[in-house]
Amino acid sequence: MTVKIAFVGFGGVGQGLLRILQERKEKLQKEEGLDTQVVAVSDLMKGSVYDPEGLDPEELLRLASEKRPLDEYNGRSTTVKGLDSLETIRDTNADMIVEVTFTDVKTGQPAIDHCRAAFEKGKSVITTNKGPVAIAYQELQELADKNGAFWGFEGTVMSGTPALRLPQETLRGNTIREISGILNGTTNYMLTEMEKGLSYDGALTKAKEQGFAEADPTSDVEGYDARYKAVILANVIMGVPLKAEDVACTGITEITQEKLQEAISEGKRLRLTAKITRTESGVKAAVSPEKLAQDNPLAGVQGATNAILYDCDLAGPIFLTGAGAGLTETGFSLLIDLIHSERRKAAVRQT
Incomplete structure (x- = not known):
């Protein structure tokens, strides 16, 4: 047919x-x-x-x-x-x-x-x-x-990268207790470049030159893009009808080289993460810069790459990474x- x-x-x-x-x-x-x-x-x-x-x-x-x-x-x-x-x-x-x-x-x-x-x-x-x-x-x-x-x-x-198809099909039967992810390649690229020594403005300029950032990068750097993706994950995978206004959101505009180096000195990495968590009072979601321990798979994600971590009650932690953009x-x-x-x-x- x-x-x-x-x-x-x-x-x-x-x-x-x-x-x-x-x-x-x-x-x-x-x-x-x-x-x-x-x-x-x-x-x-x-x-x-x-x-x-x-x-x-x-x-x-x-x-x-x-x-x-x-x-x-x-x-x-x-x-x-x-x-x-x-x-x-x-x-x-x-x-x-x-x-x-x-x-x-x-x-x-x-x-x-x-x-x-x-x-x-x-x-x-x-x-x-x-x-x-x-x-x-x-x-x-x-x-x-x-x-x-x-x-x-x-x-x-x-x-x-099948961030929805994987849990909907391959992970069926699990209760997914938490989803955490680096869901915006632009901001992850910028933070990676800032770790190498660039200022915020320098990293943003380079992201635009590389085609990772739009002329108006507000949706990326303020965390809005990641917030809407968190809403989708909450609705589709967690089965909870969250709206954008239900998701606390902080972007990377206040992140400095000093904050990044402070995290590194503590053996951690600072990344903009989206997190959707089942709690006794319901599902909660937030987007914010987070210090991640080195043994957290998300901490090692570099550049414009995206990644997502599913915490499953039966399968344990399942980590998926790949391109988050590209025609x-x-x-x-x-x-x-x-x-x-x-x-x-x-x-x-x-x-």
């Missing part, structure tokens, strides 16, 4: 997934029985194009690489242009929506509306957008379940969800 895909948003991550689907087409068909067909693309800046008989992926990637509008797509008599994002979701023959629009973690929009529109039509969604998961997880998951749709968002926490890695996270969605459908057909 062929999965008909519509991209809502077609920036670097969406293009990354499309390249992977093209490059691994034969492998995915042979190993997973996965056939895909892109039928629609809608992007706020690039425009939109839809063809129920399928679009040419190479042509889409060429237009994107040349920064040309989708209006220039060389279509057929069946090709339609100019649909907005909601029309692309509701009115095309796509059954899988790849939602990769800009993340707004304050409102979750327009991604929440995109997910809602898809689920109401019984269409599945895979996304790397933190907004809908951090703000409207319960509502959207219930809507997806009600309408038999799949919702995948592996890339919202650690990009292509290929984040595109791969969408592939993880796409494969899982198709495996789930295959299992249902066999019952």
